Amino acid sequence: MPTILLIEDELALGMIVKDSLEVRGFTVRYAADGQEGFALFQQQCPDMVVTDVMMPHLDGFTLAKLIRRENTTVPILFLTARSQSADVVRGFELGGNDYLKKPFSLDELIVRIKARLGQAAPVVAAPAILIIGQYQFDHAKQRLYHQGQAKVLTHREAELLRCLYDQRNQVLKRATVLQSLWGDDNFFNGRSLDVFITRLRRYLRHDPQLQIVNVRGLGYKLMM
Known part of the structure; x- marks a missing residue:
């Protein structure tokens, strides 16, 4: 089953999202801040990253930048209450693939995750160059x-x-x-x-x- 790395500093919200994903068959690795999240990313090689933006120790945008240095294809979806155009643009420029504003519907989150995982399916025998x-x-x-x-x-x-x-x-x-x-x-x-x-x-x-x-x-x- 696909593995999702979920990084969310609001514990209650994180547990709700984690449980909802696991009920639908996903394997979820949870981290409460960006530093812990990046360490898990390096250990686990998840199929997708779902991360909050405003977090202690390491914010979601900086986390995405670090991830993109190591992996250019894993889908990254931001969860955030920040909705200004400049924030949205910055997230995409740093390598994010999707952006879901809080508060959000869990059903919408599931649909977006499934869509991104579908787009991320590997192409058989794709040439390196x-x-x-x-x-x-x-x-x-x-x-x-x-x-x-x-x-x-x-x-x-x-x-x-x-x-x-x-x-x-x-x-x-x-x-x-x-x-x-x-x-x-x-x-x-x-x-x-x-x-x-x-x-x-x-x-x-x-x-x-x-x-x-x-x-x-x-x-x-x-x-x-």
Whole structure:
């Protein structure tokens, strides 16, 4: 069964969430603060991390940053009462995959966890290095190579490039990538996506055969 690492400093809430997940068949490892949570992450290699943001010793954003240094694919879902746009954006920029505001429905949490675990299913025999025209893309290390030079990508840049590659020469729907990488297809996130597309076009500019084209009203297409 999938193993969930749950980090929540409110003990009562943590126990309710833990019990609810275990009743539904998940294995849950619980930590009451970020330091304990990171130690458990290094020991257990969970299938998903569900963490509060405001915690003693080590906050959830710093925890996510540490986790992403060791693992770029494990899904991270933030539980928090902080709802300002800047906080949400920071969480995603640090490698978070989803963001659930307190108070929340346990049923909604379960649905989001199942959705993220489904997206995280491994692809059979996926190559370590992807060839994109004149470039070599190491998704796990978030590096894009061209003529021996390496460009270090952010987590979201790497995930977006991987999505475009997986759908190469086909339309990558805008709403799909926004829900997958930003967790919401609202206007603000849409503008952020446009910025990331512009960055990737700049990174790939040395190969004239590569194009990321807009498909009006639908999304983007990586032409190879």
